[in-house]
Amino acid sequence: xxxxxxxxxxxxxxxxxxxxxxxxxxxxxxxxxxxxxxxxxxxxxxxxxxxxxxxxxxxxxxxxxxxxxxxxxxxxxxxxxxxxxxxxxxxxxxxxxxxxxxxxxxxxxxxxxxxxxxxxxxxxxxxxxxxxxxxxxxxxxxxxxxxxxxxxxxxxxxxxxxxxxxxxxxxxxxxxxxxxxxxxxxxxxxxxxxxxxxxxxxxxxxxxxxxxxxxxxxxxxxxxxxxxxxxxxxxxxxxxxxxxxxxxxxxxxxxxxxxxxxxxxxxxxxxxxxxxxxxxxxxxxxxxxxxxxxxxxxxxxxxxxxxxxxxxxxxxxxxxxxxxxxxxxxxxxxxxxxxxxxxxxxxxxxxxxxxxxxxxxxxxxxxxxxxxxxxxxxxxxxxxxxxxxxxx
Amino acid sequence: xxxxxxxxxxxxxxxxxxxxxxxxxxxxxxxxxxxxxxxxxxxxxxxxxxxxxxxxxxxxxxxxxxxxxxxxxxxxxxxxxxxxxxxxxxxxxxxxxxxxxxxxxxxxxxxxxxxxxxxxxxxxxxxxxxxxxxxxxxxxxxxxxxxxxxxxxxxxxxxxxxxxxxxxxxxxxxxxxxxxxxxxxxxxxxxxxxxxxxxxxxxxxxxxxxxxxxxxxxxxxxxxxxxxxxxxxxxxxxxxxxxxxxxxxxxxxxxxxxxxxxxxxxxxxxxxxxxxxxxxxxxxxxxxxxxxxxxxxxxxxxxxxxxxxxxxxxxx
Numbered sequence: 279x280x281x282x283x284x285x286x287x288x289x290x291x292x293x294x295x296x297x298x299x300x301x302x303x304x305x306x307x308x309x310x311x312x313x314x315x316x317x318x319x320x321x322x323x324x325x326x327x328x329x330x331x332x333x334x335x336x337x338x339x340x341x342x343x344x345x346x347x348x349x350x351x352x353x354x355x356x357x358x359x360x361x362x363x364x365x366x367x368x369x370x371x372x373x374x375x376x377x378x379x380x381x382x383x384x385x386x387x388x389x390x391x392x393x394x395x396x397x398x399x400x401x402x403x404x405x406x407x408x409x410x411x412x413x414x415x416x417x418x419x420x421x422x423x424x425x426x427x428x429x430x431x432x433x434x435x436x437x438x439x440x441x442x443x444x445x446x447x448x449x450x451x452x453x454x455x456x457x458x459x460x461x462x463x464x465x466x467x468x469x470x471x472x473x474x475x476x477x478x479x480x481x482x483x484x485x486x487x488x489x490x491x492x493x494x495x496x497x498x499x500x501x502x503x504x505x506x507x508x509x510x511x512x513x514x515x516x517x518x519x520x521x522x523x524x525x526x527x528x529x530x531x532x533x534x535x536x537x538x539x540x541x542x543x544x545x546x547x548x549x550x551x552x553x554x555x556x557x558x559x560x561x562x563x564x565x566x567x568x569x570x571x572x573x574x575x576x577x578x579x580x581x582x583x584x585x586x587x588x589x590x591x592x593x594x595x596x597x598x599x600x601x602x603x604x605x606x607x608x609x610x611x612x613x614x615x616x617x618x619x620x621x622x623x624x625x626x627x628x629x630x631x632x633x634x635x636x637x638x639x640x641x642x643x644x645x646x647x648x649x650x651x652x653x654x655x656x657x658x659x660x661x662x663x664x665x666x667x668x669x670x
Numbered sequence: 671x672x673x674x675x676x677x678x679x680x681x682x683x684x685x686x687x688x689x690x691x692x693x694x695x696x697x698x699x700x701x702x703x704x705x706x707x708x709x710x711x712x713x714x715x716x717x718x719x720x721x722x723x724x725x726x727x728x729x730x731x732x733x734x735x736x737x738x739x740x741x742x743x744x745x746x747x748x749x750x751x752x753x754x755x756x757x758x759x760x761x762x763x764x765x766x767x768x769x770x771x772x773x774x775x776x777x778x779x780x781x782x783x784x785x786x787x788x789x790x791x792x793x794x795x796x797x798x799x800x801x802x803x804x805x806x807x808x809x810x811x812x813x814x815x816x817x818x819x820x821x822x823x824x825x826x827x828x829x830x831x832x833x834x835x836x837x838x839x840x841x842x843x844x845x846x847x848x849x850x851x852x853x854x855x856x857x858x859x860x861x862x863x864x865x866x867x868x869x870x871x872x873x874x875x876x877x878x879x880x881x882x883x884x885x886x887x888x889x890x891x892x893x894x895x896x897x898x899x900x901x902x903x904x905x906x907x908x909x910x911x912x913x914x915x916x917x918x919x920x921x922x923x924x925x926x927x928x929x930x931x932x933x934x935x936x937x938x939x940x941x942x943x944x945x946x947x948x949x950x951x952x953x954x955x956x957x958x959x960x961x962x963x964x965x966x967x968x969x970x971x972x973x974x975x976x977x978x979x980x981x982x983x984x985x986x
Contacts, residue, residue, distance in 0.1 A: 323945035323946075324945045324948070324949060326902075359943075360943065361942040361943050362942055362943075362944075362945035362948070363942075364938075364945075366903065367896060367897075367898050367900070367903060368714060368892070368896040368903070369938070369942075371710060371896055371897070372707065372710045372711060372714065372939060372942070373942050375705070375706040375707035375709075375710050376707045376939075376942060378706065378707070379705050379706070379707045391816070392816070392817065392898060392900050392902070395819050395897065395898045396896060396897065396898055398897065399823065399897045400706060400710075403706070404706070415816060417816075417819055421820055423820065465807060465808070465815065466814075466815050467813070467814055467815055467816040470814075
C-alpha cells in the first residue's frame with residue numbers, strides 16, 4: 279500500500295514536470311498586440327538584492343500607471359511584462375531572451391551592474407535597447423578593453439567615479455577640508471573605485487590625503503584603524519562602503535572622540551544606519567545620493583506623494599526614483615522617435631537632451647551615461663536633510 | 671554468442687538514439703526553430719546535468735556530503751577564461767585547463783578533508799567553497815568582486831552535448847567498474863570495507879577528484895556561455911542548488927540526477943514571471959518528495975535498456 283502511493287506520487291511529479299514543459303512551450307509564443315507597447319521589466323525580485331529590484335519595480339509601475347492613465351504613448355498603452363532574474367546574471371540573460379520572445383520594444387532593469395551585464399549580450403544580439411536604473415559600474419555601457427560603446431545599453435544613474443568626485447568637491451568647497459583620511463571598503467570595486475576618484479579630485483583641489491585605510495565586508499571592529507586615523511588628526515574622513523560596515527564604524531569613531539565630519543556614499547542610504555549608529559553619532563555626517571525624498575522641488579514632492587499613496591505610505595528610495603525615471607526616459611525616447619521600433623528608440627535614447635527626471639535633469643552623453651546632478655544628504659538628529667545639489 | 675550479438679545490437683541502438691537527439695537539436699538550432707530563450711535554457715539544463723551527475727558521484731555513490739561544488743565550478747570557470755580570454759588559447763585548451771585545475775583543487779582539498787566524516791566533511795567543504803570565492807574576490811588580475819566581463823561565447827550545442835555525454839559515460843562506467851564497487855562499499859559501510867582491505871581514503875579522494883573535475887568542466891562551459899563570471903555567482907547557494915537536484919533525483923542514481931536537473935531548470939524558467947510562487951513551489955516540491963519519496967525520485971535505481979526491456983519485452 280505504502281509503496282503504491284509512493285509510485286503514484288512519483289507519477290504525479292513526473293506529470294507536473296511534463297506539464298510544466300508544455301506550459302513553457304505555450305508561454306513563449308504569445309503574439310504582440312498592435313495597440314499595446316510591450317515593455318520588459320527584468321528585475322531582481324528574489325535572491326540577494328531582492329529589495330533593490332522590488333523597490334525599483336514599484337517605481338516603474340507607478341510611472342507606467344500614470345502614463346497609461348494619461349492616454350499612453352503615441353496613443354498606445356504601455357504593457358509591462360515583469361519577470362524575476364533571481365539576482366543572478368545567467369538568469370538575467372535567460373529572462374531577457376524570454377522577454378525578447380514576447381516582443382518587447384525595450385527592457386528596463388536589472389538593477390545591479392553584474393546582472394545588467396548578464397543581460398547585455400541578448401540585448402545586443404537582438405538589437406533591443408536596455409535602460410538600467412541603477413547599474414553604476416563604468417563598464418556597463420563601455421567595453422573597457424576596447425573602448426567600444428555598448429550600442430543598446432543606457433542608464434539613468436550617475437556612474438561610480440562621479441560620486442567620489444562629488445564628495446571631494448563638497449568636502450573641499452562646502453566644508454573647507456584640507457586634510458582628509460580615507461577608510462574604504464577594500465573588498466568591493468565600488469569602495470575602491472570611489473576612494474580613487476575622491477582622492478584625485480580632493481588633491482586637485484589642493485587638499486592632502488593624510489592616510490588611506492581599508493576594511494573588508496563583514497568587519498565589525500574598527501577601533502585599531504580608527505586610532506591610527508585619529509593620530510593623523512584629519513578634518514574630514516571619507517568612508518566609501520555599505521551601511522552594514524559604515525554604521526558600526528561611525529559609532530565607534532564617535533565613541534573614540536573623533537568629531538571630524540564624515541562622508542559616505544549611496545550605500546549608506548538605509549534605515550539601519552540610524553538604528554545602528556544612533557542619531558546623535560550621525561550628526562555631522564554626509565553622503566552622496568541620486569536624489570532626496572525630502573527635496574522640496576514640486577515634481578519630487580508630487581512623485582513622493584503618489585508613491586506613498588500607491589504603496590501604503592512607503593517612502594520611495596533611490597531605486598524607486600531611478601526606476602520611475604527609467605520609464606520616463608524610455609517614454610521620452612519613444613515620443614522623440616515617434617516610433618515603437620527598437621532601433622528608432624535606441625537612436626532617440628542616445629540623443630536625449632535636458633530630460634527632467636525625478637533624480638535630476640539629464641543629458642545622455644556619447645558613452646550612454648546621463649550627465650546629471652547628485653545630491654549631498656546630511657544626517658541631522660536621525661533624519662535625512664538635503665544639504666546641497668551639485669551639478670557636474 | 672547470441673547474448674553478445676544482442677548486446678552489440680542494443681549498443682548500436684543507443685548510439686543511434688544519441689546521434690538522433692544530437693542531430694535533431696542541432697538542426698532545430700541552425701534552422702531557427704529554437705529561439706534564444708530555449709537555447710539559453712537548454713544550455714543551463716546541460717550545465718546543471720553535468721553538475722548534478724558529478725556531485726552525485728561524490729554525495730550519492732561515495733556517500734560523502736560535499737557542499738563545495740560551486741567552488742570547483744568557480745575554479746574551472748576562472749581557469750578556462752584565463753586560458754581563452756586572457757592568454758588567447760583555443761576553447762579546448764580552456765576546457766582541459768578547467769578540468770585540470772578543478773581536479774587539482776579537488777585533490778588538494780580532498781586529501782586532508784576526506785579523513786573527516788559526515789557533518790565535519792560538510793563544514794570543511796562548505797568552508798572551502800567560500801574560501802575560493804573570497805580568494806577570487808581579492809585577486810585584482812581577475813577584477814576582484816566585479817568579475818570578468820565580455821567572455822566570448824564559445825560554448826555551443828556540440829560542446830555541451832559532448833561534455834554531458836563524457837560526464838555521464840565516465841561516471842556510469844566508473845561506478846560499474848571494480849573501482850565503483852569499492853566506492854559504493856565505502857558508502858555502505860566504511861569500517862567493513864576497510865576490513866576487506868579497501869583503502870577507503872584513496873577511493874574517496876578518487877571520487878572527489880572526478881566529481882571536482884566535471885564541476886570544473888561545467889564551470890568552463892558556463893563561463894563561455896553567460897558572458898560574465900563573478901565570484902558572487904559561485905557562492906554556497908549555488909552549491910545548495912546542485913545538492914537539491916541530487917537529493918531530489920535520488921542519491922546514487924545518475925538517471926535521477928539527470929531528471930532532477932532537467933526538472934529544476936524547467937521549473938525555474940517557467941516560473942520567471944511568478945517569483946513568489948516559484949519559491950513556494952520549489953520548497954513544496956522538495957517537501958512532498960522528501961515525505962513520500964525520501965530516497966528521491968529514482969531512489970538508487972537507474973533507467974537503462976534493461977528497464978525498457980522489462981517493460982516492453984518482459985525480458986531480463
